[in-house]
Amino acid sequence: MSMIAGLPLATATPGGGDLVGLLPEVIVAVGFVALMLMDLVVPPSRRSWLAGATAAVLAGAFAMSVWGWFDAGPAGRTVYFGAVAYDRLSAFVNCVVLVSSLVTVMISPGYLNRRGLHHGEYYALLLAATVGMMLLDAATSLMVIFLAIELLSISLYILSGFARDEERSQEAAIKYLLLGSFASAFMLFGMALVYGETGHTQLAQIALAMSHPGPLDPLLVGGVILMFVGFAFKVSAAPFHFWTPDVYQGAPVAVTTFMSVATKVAAFAVLIRVFDDAFASYYAHWSSVVIAVAIISMVVGNLAALTQTSVKRMLAYSGIAQAGYILIGVAVGVAVPLGVQGALYYLAAYAVTNIGAFAVVTVMSGHGEDLDSYDHLRGLWFRRPYVAAALGFFLLSLGGFPVTAGFFGKFLVFAAAIAAHNVALAIWGIGTSAVSIFYYLRVALLMFQRREEGEEQPYAWPRTSLLGGGAVAATAAGTLILGTAVPLLLTVVQLAQAGTLPGAT
């Protein structure tokens, strides 16, 4: 057969309707280039202006995404010849990614100044990564998925090595680059197999080709599994997680804040789009792999987090475990719609909670080194009560206590597992959650421990700036709201789930 039979030749050109669908991404992309140039003219002492400009760009894109939610309508559509989706799923995930970026920008200037890392490229790279994530969550073509992943990854490789003078940061960048490239290779190989066997790069066409009855195609199954391996790297699910603790610990913590949340959110969005929708006909072949990875992530992440003595590493392993919980929703998402809804709810809850926890670490870091060791947190309550209380609240939310966002995320994915008659999966989740309480609370308890009389204070916590404190307060409020005003977000994720992959059927 002809190898280019599936490629649509450009007989028509894209119009304004296509551009509307991509408007938030375009705003951020233009902002990226503009900020790069602004860095040339803004004097070094006024770099916080760049932060302001970045925030303005992100806010604009956020407003456009919200507008896009309503404009795209319940069904949504694809733009640019089916390459990019303009629907509620992408609008929703865009909003989560943009809020994560915005919070990162709020805590960055103070942190970067204290660490002596305040360069203008930081903001440009942050925006570049954000564009990549936004494209990723909207991508409905294998090409766009790969491009978006590379765009966000390359930006993050540079950002994780942003503290150039530090060995740890260099190590993080190199490790992330090498292992990330590996993951990209896996994913690309998987995509090549899927393309080779279906003859299409667009998800809707692939879904159609897959749903044809016929003998099982082993190469197609292989391609699907390899693509999952690539995504699993990006969401740092075990056993593809080995880069996570080192990179999270080595990268400047403001970058970790962004990376740990936004990357995961965007990668999960595309995972849902590709697996729960496009590859739905092959559910029987990939579900056991996803379930296995989910269980391994929950077990490995939680058990490894138990023995940590570094806050960043603990949060890294906790992030691996959280990826496992979200994967529960993905794994049963084809069988029950609640699975995808639960996963989306969990994503939003995880985003606001985890970014809050890392924001506290960022706000309390500085003057030469990041706040990292557990010992650095001891007695925080007595000096910075509000920040300590907020961190305690975030840790409770990560542990899944009610009235915090984390509870309903866990509740919905476990409910989905039970609805899909996979009680064992829910029990794995429950058991590992109980384990996780131990390390979350251990850290929280440390903040309430007084230092011995005359014991030297090993770490001087910086004063909280208005912006940094505002970011922490806002995320804490968000954690509380998502834990109490449940119907609101639940309706949103139901609507987002209902319109996945327009044109697939």
Added chain:
Amino acid sequence: MLSDYAPILVFLGVCVLFGAGVPLLSSLLGPRRPSAEKDLPYESGIVPVESARRRFSVSFYVTAMLFIVFDVESIFLFPWATIVRQLRVFGVVEMGIFILVLLLGLVYIWAKGALTWE
């Protein structure tokens, strides 16, 4: 479906055979008379003056990378040129944006001093 790939498999096999076979043959058949001069690093036939393991200015790398970036981007102009008539105005605008972004990148590295040689 799978049988379509058979030529590729044959091609791969030939590649491996050739790549592994030629060095093997030459090591089996070629004469070997080592001497001190022959073990020296090759530098266009001249006797080397110092160790090859020295540090090069980072500017070489930067220049090389910048060259590759702009060189690779220009390749995109070729496929574009073949269908520019079909794309009409859209194609021109699109490529204009592409070139503009590249240009802004050039301005950026220029202003950052990446092109000045110290």
Added chain:
Amino acid sequence: MGSFPWLTVILLLPAAGAVVLQLIPGRRTDAIKGWTVAVVVAEAVLVGMVVFNVATTPAQGGCPGGPYARCAAIGLLPLPMHLQEQAPWITAIGASYHLGVDGVSAWILALNAGVFLVAALVVPRLTTERLKLFCGLMLLTETATTGVLVSLDLLLFYLFWEGMLIPLYFLLAFYGNENRGRATLKFVIYTVAGSLLMLLAIIYLHFQALNQGVNTFDLETLLQTPLAQQSAVPLPFSSVPTLTPQMWAFLAFAVAFAIKLPMVPFHTWLPDLYESAPAPVLVFFAGVVSKLGAYGFIRFGITLFSHPAHQLQPLLVALAVLGILYGAVMVLSQTDIKRMVAYASVSHMSFIALGIFSLDQNGINGALIQIVNHGIIIVGLFLIADWVEARTGTRDIREMAGMERRTPWLYAMFLVITLAALGLPGTLGFVGELTTMLGAFQYFWLLAVLAGVGVVLASWYMLRLHQGLMHEAPTPRTEKVRDLRLREGLVLAPLAALLIFLGVYPHPIGAVTSQSVPAVVRLADAGQVTAHDVPLSHTSGAQR
């Protein structure tokens, strides 16, 4: 009481009080304490009105003697409620905001309001910021415990049940003695593990109902929804069918409640925690938080799962009796007065469990009376233990003796509480223990005998504690000990008076509980009648 949402008011009042508290400047400690006391007094008054209303008005709904399917057909609810509020909450998954009070919860609500009032009165001297936080967390805990007692929606109930741990965790982690870190962690992990299992069972029940076309978490609706019969499922790696899914679900609920109660063998967190927690926290922790486990068994455990409860009755009852005897023996081997009281609490709580698991009207009535009785006693005992420790600087009973001369008031109050704790006729303890044992006797006479042994042991250890502190020649530590201050006396005296008053005239409690216990027992009995063919209680009505 009209259509005014009284239950919402008593639910939110403490939390609202905690929010307003944050507006008071931290250094004005008197204002902070005053406001806290004002909030809990207002709450107590409102709860008093609610309890009075329950005692004086007939219940709405209820199913006087008949199969439940028939009652449901004419719009009656299986559990009669005196006050109810219902509003949609998360409609997508069928969770509703459903509150209700009946004879089972009314007196526990009153106990709840009472112990928080006592706790607010004995808040220790703390530095300014810490005091504000302490009072705020205490008020939040009160909202959570109230929420547990009035929620009739399983998801809402779970929210309060688990959410309660957040303020409790901070209270226990931040205040208290140097051992608190370990003890707190142990308690929280125990409780969370149990609660998460319960969450799983709640979700399971929801989907069981959903399979029948009912999208709900509501207790009343779940009680009316006939659940599909399910065969036993084998354990992993085996092919032998072991337990039905309903049995697993009941076990999940039972473990969660048994940990909170606590029943042997889930009690090991309790002595450490009671030893390390500060007095006001202990007051409401031992006074009401642990009682919520017993309440959960009555409200949810034996009604939703009557059949599994009947099947497991021998095991549960055996554990309860074991707990009574084990706790009593442990008290006798302790020398630390707080640990003595803690193990006495294990023994007494097992008594309550025995009453519940007799699945008999007398037993459950007795358990409810014992809940109130033990709530008052444990508050008094812990306060006395704390004040004695503050005066003598030790908790070791071997270093104390002969305090009676110098502390007549303390002696008198302690005596009343001691006598109530060992169940002397004329105190509330006697009424509770007698009724409980009547229930146990009807199930199996030997149990009543064994429980009686527990009572004898209780007399032994309570008198040993009392005499150890009060009689014989004073030790160096107790020579100069001073009597109760006026405000301490004013806290203890009403507790002692209540124990005697309700002991002589228990009618106010009995009149309230007897309105609702029959309905609970009927639901529980359904599992026994058709124990062989129907998995869950309420299907029995539909089939007959």
